[in-house]
Amino acid sequence: ETVMTQSPATLSVSPGERATLSCRASQSVSSNLAWYQQKPGQAPRLLIYGASTRATGIPARFSGSGSGTEFTLIISSLQSEDFAVYYCQQYNNWPPRFGGGTKVEIK
Amino acid sequence: QVQLVESGGGLVKPGGSLRLSCAASGFTFSDYYMSWIRQAPGKGLEWVSYISSSGSTIYYADSVKGRFTISRDNAKNSLYLQMNSLRAEDTAVYYCARDTSNWYFDYWGQGTLVTVSS
Numbered sequence: 001e002t003v004m005t006q007s008p009a010t011l012s013v014s015p016g017e018r019a020t021l022s023c024r025a026s027q028s029v030s031s032n033l034a035w036y037q038q039k040p041g042q043a044p045r046l047l048i049y050g051a052s053t054r055a056t057g058i059p060a061r062f063s064g065s066g067s068g069t070e071f072t073l074i075i076s077s078l079q080s081e082d083f084a085v086y087y088c089q090q091y092n093n094w095p096p097r098f099g100g101g102t103k104v105e106i107k
Numbered sequence: 108q109v110q111l112v113e114s115g116g117g118l119v120k121p122g123g124s125l126r127l128s129c130a131a132s133g134f135t136f137s138d139y140y141m142s143w144i145r146q147a148p149g150k151g152l153e154w155v156s157y158i159s160s161s162g163s164t165i166y167y168a169d170s171v172k173g174r175f176t177i178s179r180d181n182a183k184n185s186l187y188l189q190m191n192s193l194r195a196e197d198t199a200v201y202y203c204a205r206d207t208s209n210w211y212f213d214y215w216g217q218g219t220l221v222t223v224s225s
Binding site for chain 2: 032049
């Protein structure tokens with residue numbers, strides 16, 4: 001199984017600042033990597049798939065990059081509604097696996 | 108708009124059973140693969156089970172294989188998860204999610220909480 005490791009576990013950022021989240025796979029997942037946002041008490045929401053393609057309705061301040069084993073999600077200028085937990089998920093190898101999440105909190 | 112609404116969660120004793128349902132609307136349910144994904148309290152996400160659009164192909168996570176059964180009724184636009192021999196570690200919010208057919212998930216329900224405790 002492909003293990004997904006996210007870092008940092010918690011990221012403290014001021015509104016308007018840039019946030020950089022990392023996700024590492026234990027083996028190559030090509031570009032088959034998705035990112036989700038989850039707010040307290042809510043279901044996850046798809047942000048990015050194919051490592052870098054924004055899902056429908058996702059603002060341009062969210063961008064994804066990477067391939068193989070190293071991936072990055074950047075939120076260019078944090079808005080109040082962006083404070084949440086972010087999960088990466090690989091779907092290249094069976095079974096689909098999620099990372100442990102990065103909590104983005106207000107500094 | 109796409110809606111997925113889970114129901115059937117609750118408190119059950121270890122060794123007990125529960126059946127979850129997911130009612131789908133706003134899309135052609137019979138065209139899509141579906142999955143169940145769970146999240147233990149304060150923890151991350153764990154994929155549980157998958158069913159193809161016709162129901163002919165089914166997969167399970169090792170942690171639930173032999174205890175859980177996924178099914179669907181395309182005429183009723185509904186997805187199900189029969190959970191037997193429940194354990195404390197099955198305690199979680201269970202989400203149904205629409206699979207894009209590429210094994211990532213573009214719509215999720217609001218979840219239903221299953222608590223396994225004596």
